[in-house]
Amino acid sequence: xxxxxxxxxxxxxxxxxxxxxxxxxxxxxxxxxxxxxxxxxxxxxxxxxxxxxxxxxxxxxxxxxxxxxxxxxxxxxxxxxxxxxxxxxxxxxxxxxxxxxxxxxxxxxxxxxxxxxxxxxxxxxxxxxxxxxxxxxxxxxxxxxxxxxx
Numbered sequence: 001x002x003x004x005x006x007x008x009x010x011x012x013x014x015x016x017x018x019x020x021x022x023x024x025x026x027x028x029x030x031x032x033x034x035x036x037x038x039x040x041x042x043x044x045x046x047x048x049x050x051x052x053x054x055x056x057x058x059x060x061x062x063x064x065x066x067x068x069x070x071x072x073x074x075x076x077x078x079x080x081x082x083x084x085x086x087x088x089x090x091x092x093x094x095x096x097x098x099x100x101x102x103x104x105x106x107x108x109x110x111x112x113x114x115x116x117x118x119x120x121x122x123x124x125x126x127x128x129x130x131x132x133x134x135x136x137x138x139x140x141x142x143x144x145x146x147x148x149x150x
Contacts, residue, residue: 004078004138005066011082011134012062016055018126022048039115040122047123077148079138086135093131096124 026044029037065078103117142148 004075004082005062007134007137008058008062008078008082009066012055012058015051015130016059018130019048019051019055022051022123035111036115036118039112039117040119041115043116043119043123047119051127073147076139076142080142083135083138083140086131086138090128090131090135093124093128097121097128100124 022044026041026046026048029041029044097120100117100120100122103120104114105117107113107117
């Protein structure tokens with residue numbers, strides 16, 4: 001089984017990288033103006049800031065956990081927990097995408113709202129891929145020797 005601490009650290013670093021890209025892209029989209037681009041830019045910056053906070057909090061937690069002595073049972077529990085969290089997040093990502101599509105389609109006369117909708121679809125779509133990809137790298141079930149009682 002992969003070292004779950006390393007996997008968690010890698011996922012957090014990648015999320016932090018995405019958040020930096022989102023913030024930078026959002027800032028650049030604000031420059032040319034236009035309501036549609038400004039709406040998308042607002043979403044890019046907002047999601048970037050939130051993703052950065054999540055990544056940093058996860059990195060602090062991973063550092064703390066990594067300082068504990070190795071424990072195979074804890075590693076299995078953490079792997080299963082992380083996979084479950086990523087799959088729950090993937091379900092939420094589908095909701096975000098649906099909200100973004102609704103904003104884009106249901107408010108045709110407001111380019112700012114439509115831009116926000118497009119921004120939500122972009123962020124939710126990336127996070128859906130991100131969460132499903134990383135969940136797929138983790139075991140779906142505990143190994144036969146694992147007993148959750150201890």
